[in-house]
Amino acid sequence: MTTLEATLKERFGFEAFRPGQKEVIEDILKGHDVFCMLPTGSGKSLCYQLAGELLGGLVVIVSPLVSLMEDQVEALRLHGEKRAAALNSFLGREEKERLLRSLHECRFLYISPEMLQSERVRRALKRANVTLFVVDEAHCVSEWGYEFRPDYLKLGAIREDIGRPPCLAMTATADEKTRADIIARLGIAHCRLHLYGVDRPNIAIAVEKMDTGAEKLERLIELVTNLQSPGIVYFSSRKAAEAVHAVLRSRTKVRTAYYHAGMDAEERLLVQNQFFYDQLDVVCATTAFGMGINKANVRYVIHFHYPLYVNAYLQEIGRAGRDGKPSVAIALVAKEDHLLPERLIHREFPEVDRLPALIRSIRTAGSALDRAAAEAVLTEAGLSETAGRFLVETLSALDEEGRKPLHDVIRRIEKRIAERKAVKFRELSIMREWLETTGCRRQAMLRLFHEEKAGNAGDCCDACGLDLNVYRKPCAQGRETPLLDPWQKRLAKLFGCAAPAR
Amino acid sequence: MTFEQFLILSLIHRFRGERSASAVYHLLKGKRTAQTIQDGFLYQVHVYFQTLKSLTRQEWQALMEDLSRSGRWILNDGNRCLLTEEGLQALEAARSRFELPTGLDGWFYGRAAEKIWSRLSLLVQTASHLIAKQPRFLPVVRDDATLRWIKGYLKAVGRDREALAAGLYNELVALCSRFPEREATLLSNRLSGSGMAGKTIDQMAVLLSRPETETLLWFQSGLHRTAKVLTAKQSASSFPLLSRLAKDIDAGLTASSAKTYELLKKGLGVEDIARLRRLKTATVQDHIVEIAFCDPEFSIRPFVNESAERLVKQVLKRTRTRRLSAIKQALPADIDYFHIRLVLARMNDRDDVGSDA
Numbered sequence: 001m002t003t004l005e006a007t008l009k010e011r012f013g014f015e016a017f018r019p020g021q022k023e024v025i026e027d028i029l030k031g032h033d034v035f036c037m038l039p040t041g042s043g044k045s046l047c048y049q050l051a052g053e054l055l056g057g058l059v060v061i062v063s064p065l066v067s068l069m070e071d072q073v074e075a076l077r078l079h080g081e082k083r084a085a086a087l088n089s090f091l092g093r094e095e096k097e098r099l100l101r102s103l104h105e106c107r108f109l110y111i112s113p114e115m116l117q118s119e120r121v122r123r124a125l126k127r128a129n130v131t132l133f134v135v136d137e138a139h140c141v142s143e144w145g146y147e148f149r150p151d152y153l154k155l156g157a158i159r160e161d162i163g164r165p166p167c168l169a170m171t172a173t174a175d176e177k178t179r180a181d182i183i184a185r186l187g188i189a190h191c192r193l194h195l196y197g198v199d200r201p202n203i204a205i206a207v208e209k210m211d212t213g214a215e216k217l218e219r220l221i222e223l224v225t226n227l228q229s230p231g232i233v234y235f236s237s238r239k240a241a242e243a244v245h246a247v248l249r250s251r252t253k254v255r256t257a258y259y260h261a262g263m264d265a266e267e268r269l270l271v272q273n274q275f276f277y278d279q280l281d282v283v284c285a286t287t288a289f290g291m292g293i294n295k296a297n298v299r300y301v302i303h304f305h306y307p308l309y310v311n312a313y314l315q316e317i318g319r320a321g322r323d324g325k326p327s328v329a330i331a332l333v334a335k336e337d338h339l340l341p342e343r344l345i346h347r348e349f350p351e352v353d354r355l356p357a358l359i360r361s362i363r364t365a366g367s368a369l370d371r372a373a374a375e376a377v378l379t380e381a382g383l384s385e386t387a388g389r390f391l392v393e394t395l396s397a398l399d400e401e402g403r404k405p406l407h408d409v410i411r412r413i414e415k416r417i418a419e420r421k422a423v424k425f426r427e428l429s430i431m432r433e434w435l436e437t438t439g440c441r442r443q444a445m446l447r448l449f450h451e452e453k454a455g456n457a458g459d460c461c462d463a464c465g466l467d468l469n470v471y472r473k474p475c476a477q478g479r480e481t482p483l484l485d486p487w488q489k490r491l492a493k494l495f496g497c498a499a500p501a502r
Numbered sequence: 503m504t505f506e507q508f509l510i511l512s513l514i515h516r517f518r519g520e521r522s523a524s525a526v527y528h529l530l531k532g533k534r535t536a537q538t539i540q541d542g543f544l545y546q547v548h549v550y551f552q553t554l555k556s557l558t559r560q561e562w563q564a565l566m567e568d569l570s571r572s573g574r575w576i577l578n579d580g581n582r583c584l585l586t587e588e589g590l591q592a593l594e595a596a597r598s599r600f601e602l603p604t605g606l607d608g609w610f611y612g613r614a615a616e617k618i619w620s621r622l623s624l625l626v627q628t629a630s631h632l633i634a635k636q637p638r639f640l641p642v643v644r645d646d647a648t649l650r651w652i653k654g655y656l657k658a659v660g661r662d663r664e665a666l667a668a669g670l671y672n673e674l675v676a677l678c679s680r681f682p683e684r685e686a687t688l689l690s691n692r693l694s695g696s697g698m699a700g701k702t703i704d705q706m707a708v709l710l711s712r713p714e715t716e717t718l719l720w721f722q723s724g725l726h727r728t729a730k731v732l733t734a735k736q737s738a739s740s741f742p743l744l745s746r747l748a749k750d751i752d753a754g755l756t757a758s759s760a761k762t763y764e765l766l767k768k769g770l771g772v773e774d775i776a777r778l779r780r781l782k783t784a785t786v787q788d789h790i791v792e793i794a795f796c797d798p799e800f801s802i803r804p805f806v807n808e809s810a811e812r813l814v815k816q817v818l819k820r821t822r823t824r825r826l827s828a829i830k831q832a833l834p835a836d837i838d839y840f841h842i843r844l845v846l847a848r849m850n851d852r853d854d855v856g857s858d859a
C-alpha cells in the first residue's frame with residue numbers, strides 16, 4: 001500500500017512507519033474497531049492522525065488531560081493541519097459555541113470526557129460526520145488501573161449515542177486484566193487487537209540507593225554535571241522541583257529551569273519552548289512536564305522521587321531517547337523517600353470527615369455551579385486538584401442515578417475512596433517491589449506485563465552491568481552563564497537585525 | 503524580610519489600620535467588587551490591583567502567619583489589621599533594599615495589559631519566524647481567540663514580512679526608550695522569536711539578582727505603561743502597528759453600565775437616561791461612577807465642576823480618615839456622595855492624598 005507511505009511522507013515528513021503504526025492504520029481504514037497498545041514515544045497519535053487525513057469527516061479524540069489535548073493540537077498545527085481544535089471546560093462559552101457551530105470545518109476534535117456529558121455537544125456530534133471515535137489513554141476506563149476516571153465509563157454509551165462510529169482505543173500500558181476490562185466497558189468485543197511490547201531497548205535502566213536525601217542531592221549534582229544533556233529530573237512535589245532547581249543553578253553550570261502545574265500558562269510554555277530549542281540542559285519537573293513534548297533527543301530521565309506506579313514510571317522514562325539513540329533512566333532512592341508515597345495517595349482524595357462540609361460547599365450554589373467552578377471551590381478549600389476532580393466526578397456520577405439523601409451519598413463516596421486507595425496501594429507495592437529487584441530490572445519490569453526480554457541490545461540495566469560513562473558528555477567544560485540582553489540588542493535579535501533604522 | 507512581606511506591609515500601612523488583611527489579599531488578587539475598588543481609590547492603592555493574580559489562599563495564609571509571628575510586625579484581629587511599632591521600623595528599614603516600580607496602574611490597565619501582551623508576544627514571535635522563513639513554530643500563546651485575532655491582524659495590516667518586522671522593530675524601540683531601563687529589559691527578554699524562547703520571570707530575576715516578585719511587579723509596570731501608551735487616543739500616529747493591538751479591548755463594564763455609557767456618548771444627561779431606561783437617578787449615578795472607575799479617558803467634568811473637585815481633593819488631603827461619611831461632613835452640603843466618588847476615581851499618587859509620610 002504505497003498511498004500510506006506517500007501520505008506519511010507528505011503530511012508528516014517521515015520516511016517510514018514505526019513498528020505497529022501501519023497495521024493499526026490499515027485496520028482503522030477497513031472500518032474495524034481497534035484496540036492498540038503501543039509504548040510511549042512510539043508515535044501512537046500518528047495512527048489516528050494519518051488515518052483521519054484519509055478517512056475525511058471528523059475524528060473525535062477523547063483525552064483525559066487538558067494540557068495533553070493542547071499539546072496534540074499544537075503538534076498538528078505544527079505539521080500544517082489547521083483544522084484541529086480542543087474542546088474542554090476551560091474554553092469560554094462563546095468559544096465553545098463558535099467551535100460547535102463550525103464542526104464541519106474541523107478534522108480533529110480533541111475533547112475531554114466531561115464535555116461529552118453535555119447534551120448540546122452530543123447533538124452537535126450527531127449532526128457532524130464522525131468517522132472515528134478515539135479513546136486516548138484508554139486505561140482510564142478500567143477500575144483496575146491507577147488512573148481510573150469515572151467519566152470514562154460512559155464512553156461506550158456515548159459512542160452509541162453519536163451514531164456508533166468505529167472506535168480506536170489506545171494505551172501505552174495495560175496488563176491482560178485491564179485490557180479485557182477496557183474492551184468490555186467500551187463495547188468493542190470484536191475489535192482487532194494490536195499489542196506491542198512496552199520495552200524501549202535503547203533506554204538503559206538504573207536504580208541507585210542511598211541513605212539520606214543529602215547524599216541523593218550530591219549524586220544528582222554529579223549526574224547532571226556529567227551526563228549528556230538534555231535531560232529531565234522528576235519530583236513528586238512542586239516545592240522540591242523548585243528547590244532542587246535552585247541548588248543546581250547555584251552549584252553547577254548547567255542551564256536549568258523548573259516546571260509544574262502551579263505556574264501560569266505563559267511561564268510553562270516558555271520553559272517548554274526553551275527546552276525544545278535546546279536553551280536548557282535540564283528541567284526539574286513534576287509529572288505535569290513532558291506529556292506532549294515531542295522532543296526526540298532527551299538523553300536522560302532521572303527520578304529524584306520514585307513514581308507511585310510502574311505505569312507512570314514507564315511513561316516518564318519513555319520521554320527519553322525517542323530518536324532511538326542510547327539514553328539512560330536513573331531512579332535515585334533514599335530511605336526517607338518511602339515516607340512520601342502514602343501521603344501523596346491520601347492527598348489524591350478528600351478526607352472522609354470533611355465530606356459533608358465539602359459537598360455542601362459545592363451544592364449551595366445549586367446546579368448553577370459547573371464542574372470547573374466546583375473544582376475551583378474545592379481547591380480553594382484546600383483540596384488537591386486530583387482530590388477535587390475525584391469528588392466532582394464521583395458526585396456527578398452518583399447524581400445521575402437520581403437524587404439520594406446526603407448520608408447515603410457520603411456512604412457511597414467513602415466506599416469509593418476506600419476502593420480506589422486499595423487499588424493505588426496495591427500498585428505502589430508493585431512499584432516498590434520492582435525497586436527492590438536484584439536481578440535484571442528490565443526483565444522484572446517486562447514480566448509485570450507478561451512479556452519476555454528480547455535479546456540484549458546495548459546496555460540493559462545496572463544489574464546486568466551498566467557503564468554510565470557511555471552517557472557522559474564528551475567534555476565537561478563549563479558553559480558561560482547566560483545574561484539578559486540589553487533591550488536594544490534583544491529587539492534587534494528578535495527581528496534578525498534586518499530592521500533598517502528609519 | 504522578603505519582598506512579598508515588604509509589599510504586604512507597605513499595603514497594610516497604606517490602609518492605616520482601617521481595613522482587614524483580606525482587603526490586601528483581594529486587592530492583589532484583583533477581585534472586582536465595589537468594596538475592593540472603592541478601597542483601592544480611597545487609599546490610593548488601586549495601582550496594585552491584580553498584580554499578584556496567581557497568589558493562592560494557602561500562600562497568602564502562610565505569608566500572614568509569618569508576618570504575625572516573626573518579630574510581631576502586624577496586629578490582626580480579623581476586622582482590622584495594622585502595623586506594630588516594630589513592623590513600621592522593619593518596613594522603613596526595608597525600603598532601601600527593595601524597590602517598587604513607578605509605572606504600575608493595575609486597576610485601569612491590568613486587564614488591557616494582559617490582552618495586549620498576549621497579542622504582542624504572539625505577533626513578535628510570528629514576525630520573527632516569518633523573516634526567518636520558518637512558518638511553523640510553537641506559539642507562546644495557545645488560546646484560540648488570540649491566534650485568530652493575530653491572523654486577522656496580519657491580514658488587515660497587509661504589509662510584507664520585511665516591512666512588518668521593520669515597522670514593529672522601530673515602534674518597539676520607540677516604546678522601550680520611553681520606559682525605565684529595567685522594565686524595557688524585562689519586556690524585551692520575555693519575548694520569544696525564531697530559535698529563541700523568552701525568559702521566565704524567575705530566570706530574569708536570577709540574572710538581575712533581584713527578588714522574583716519584585717521582578718514580576720517591574721515587568722507588570724512595563725506592561726501597564728505599554729497599555730497606557732497604546733490605548734491613548736493619539737497613539738495611532740506614533741505607533742501605527744502597535745496601537746492596533748489595543749483595539750476592541752472593552753473597559754470591563756457591566757452590561758447595564760455599558761448601555762448608560764453609550765447614551766452618555768450620545769449627549770444624554772443623567773435625568774434623560776434615567777427616564778429613558780426607567781431607572782432611578784441613583785442607579786444611573788452608580789453607572790457613571792463605575793464608568794469613571796473603569797475608563798481613564800472618561801471625563802468627570804460634566805458632573806463635577808472644577809471648584810467642587812478642588813474642595814473634595816483638599817478635604818481628602820487634610821483628613822486622615824478614609825470613611826466616606828466623615829469626608830462628606832467636612833464638605834459643603836451641595837457636594838454629595840456622587841461627587842466625592844467621582845473625584846476619587848480621578849485621584850492619583852501625584853495628588854498626594856493625605857499621606858502621613
Ligand SMILES: [Zn+2]
Nearest residue numbers: 440460461464
Ligand atoms: Zn538487565
